[in-house]
Amino acid sequence: MIAFPNAKINLGLNILSRRPDGYHNLSSCFIPIDWCDVLEIVESDQFQFQSTGIPIPGDENTNLVIKAYHLLKGNYDLPPVSIHLHKVIPMGAGLGGGSSDAAFTLKILNDLFDLKLPVTELEKYATQLGADCPFFIENKAKLVGGIGEVFESVNLSLEGYQLQVVFPGIHVNTGQAFQSITPEDPTHWPKDVVIKPVDSWKDKLVNDFEKPVFAAHPELEEIKEKMYGEGAIYAAMSGSGSSIFSIWEHDAEPVSFPYPSFTHQF
Numbered sequence: 001m002i003a004f005p006n007a008k009i010n011l012g013l014n015i016l017s018r019r020p021d022g023y024h025n026l027s028s029c030f031i032p033i034d035w036c037d038v039l040e041i042v043e044s045d046q047f048q049f050q051s052t053g054i055p056i057p058g059d060e061n062t063n064l065v066i067k068a069y070h071l072l073k074g075n076y077d078l079p080p081v082s083i084h085l086h087k088v089i090p091m092g093a094g095l096g097g098g099s100s101d102a103a104f105t106l107k108i109l110n111d112l113f114d115l116k117l118p119v120t121e122l123e124k125y126a127t128q129l130g131a132d133c134p135f136f137i138e139n140k141a142k143l144v145g146g147i148g149e150v151f152e153s154v155n156l157s158l159e160g161y162q163l164q165v166v167f168p169g170i171h172v173n174t175g176q177a178f179q180s181i182t183p184e185d186p187t188h189w190p191k192d193v194v195i196k197p198v199d200s201w202k203d204k205l206v207n208d209f210e211k212p213v214f215a216a217h218p219e220l221e222e223i224k225e226k227m228y229g230e231g232a233i234y235a236a237m238s239g240s241g242s243s244i245f246s247i248w249e250h251d252a253e254p255v256s257f258p259y260p261s262f263t264h265q266f
């Protein structure tokens with residue numbers, strides 16, 4: 001069975017409070033985007049994992065795809081599988097690619113072996129793999145709270161707009177980025193801003209990670225400012241960075257950068 005785990009971007013990302021377990025409560029609007037990996041899982045004689053495309057750092061057993069398989073295997077009598085992950089989504093980019101691979105692994109195994117796990121159960125398993133993972137189970141634009149596992153539907157349409165996402169190659173460590181933030185309530189909440197026209201979002205829809213990450217990497221802020229300077233309606237960093245995205249009128253020509261990038265007409 002083959003699937004195409006996609007990335008996400010954060011429209012606004014406010015870090016509200018630090019919890020006793022070290023995690024942070026946040027408020028954001030997540031939207032899926034069509035920048036995708038390729039993930040194939042088939043039944044096999046023995047467990048096998050192969051990855052191609054962008055090399056994934058770290059020991060193979062830290063790969064979230066393998067962790068997702070073992071998590072389900074702990075509770076279900078799963079046969080061995082052969083997994084092929086073709087990595088396209090940049091990593092450490094604030095795009096949630098690894099989390100998406102993990103969530104799609106759960107969904108494929110659920111379908112392949114007819115486990116009949118409902119969405120709520122899949123989301124619980126996904127939360128054990130990473131705070132961003134449960135979003136990719138339903139994989140629809142959502143207002144997100146808690147540490148990333150509390151969802152509210154949102155009436156958001158970007159139809160008629162164009163999205164640009166640029167990955168400038170700087171890898172941001174998510175855990176360290178959270179440590180550099182002083183949590184507080186925002187002046188404007190994402191749920192109130194994203195339902196208004198896109199041209200009202202600037203300065204209201206804020207990603208709290210921008211301040212510390214831009215201070216460490218001023219070239220990222222320059223990319224955002226260049227997007228605004230060339231006509232973007234809204235521009236911001238996604239997640240803990242370092243991807244910068246911008247929203248344009250459908251007939252605009254987004255400024256180009258010498259980095260991996262993705263554009264999409266909604």
Ligand SMILES: C[C@@](CO)(OP(=O)(O)O)[C@H](O)COP(=O)(O)OP(=O)(O)OC[C@H]1O[C@@H](n2ccc(N)nc2=O)[C@H](O)[C@@H]1O
Nearest residue numbers: 022023024094095096130131132147174175178239240241
């Ligand atoms: C910041 C966000 C926003 O969408 O995205 P990315 O930049 O990673 O894409 C997410 O909250 C990232 O979620 P995810 O990357 O799954 O986090 P995890 O693997 O669970 O945790 C990585 C590190 O971030 C910290 N963390 C994560 C989520 C959260 N709500 N509070 C935290 O403090 C954890 O303490 C951990 O040290």
Ligand SMILES: Nc1ncnc2c1ncn2[C@@H]1O[C@H](COP(=O)(O)OP(=O)(O)O)[C@@H](O)[C@H]1O
Nearest residue numbers: 058063064091092093094095096097098099101
């Ligand atoms: N399947 C996977 N794809 C990408 N990264 C993975 C995967 N499994 C584990 N990782 C680890 O997670 C880290 C963060 O990757 P990713 O989730 O794509 O970025 P981000 O958290 O910035 O959205 C990577 O640097 C890598 O060490």
